[in-house]
Amino acid sequence: MERILEIFGVLSGLLYLFLEIRQHRAMWVVGFLTSLVYVFVFFRSRIYADMWLNIYYVVISVYGFLQWTQNKRYVASEATSSTYKEIVYSHLTSRILVTVLFSIAILFVLLYNVLHHFTDSPVPVGDAFTTAVGIVATWMLARRIIEHWILWIVVNGVSVCIYYQRGLYPTVFLYICYAILAVVGLYTWKNKGIRKNDSTL
Incomplete structure (x- = not known):
């Protein structure tokens, strides 16, 4: 049963990333389901921070869906385009970069301190790192900040090592695939998107 759920999470995760590259708001619904599955998968594998990260993803999926639905520019582009949705993005400002790093x-x-002192996590450093960066990257995605793709490339590379160590081969x-498609996503947003200096994005 656990392996079946993991495979379902893999398939829905790939669909999520495809929708993310296309900036389709249905990605938030798919992401909600994927995250629910991985809460269970990571709990069983004792990857606790990533488990809590997926609980965060469940919550942020609701926020992201509302954020993208209420954005008038996005709704208008979705309503007028039957093929490819308009991709809009913004860049990190110096102030936001400092906030992100902090x-x-x-x-x-x-x-790290919670995992090291209060759990039996076998990978506290890697788990803490991917979770910390993932929380911030997801917030950046909800705000359509293009540099979130760079954070995901790093997170996905580290995650591959962690999950291999824990035997989560699917x-x-x-x-x-996430790491490869994150590169594709960055390229797609940068070359096909429209840059906006708009704090409401």
Whole structure:
């Protein structure tokens, strides 16, 4: 049963990333389901921070869906386009970059200490790192900040090593695909998207 759920998570995860590259708001619904599955998978594998990260993903999926649905520019482009949705994005500002780096550092220290001192996690450093960066990257995605793809490339590479060590081989395949498609996503947003200096994105 656990392996079946993991395979379902892999398939829905791939669909999620395809929708993310296309900036289709249905990605948030698919992401919600994928995250629910991986809460169970990571709990069983004692990858606790990633388990809590997926609980966070469940919550942020609701936020992201509402954020993208309420964005008038996105709704208008979706309504007028029957083929490819308009991709809009913004860049990190210096102020947001400082906030991002500070947030990752604080989250990493907190998560590592919890995992190291209060759980039987076999990979506290890697688990804390991927979770800290993943939390921040998902928030950046909800705000359509293009540099979130760079964070995902790093996270996915580290995650492949962690999940291989824990014997989650279908998930290893998923995260290899995530890493490759994150590069595709960055290229697609940059070359086919429209840059907006809009704080409401």
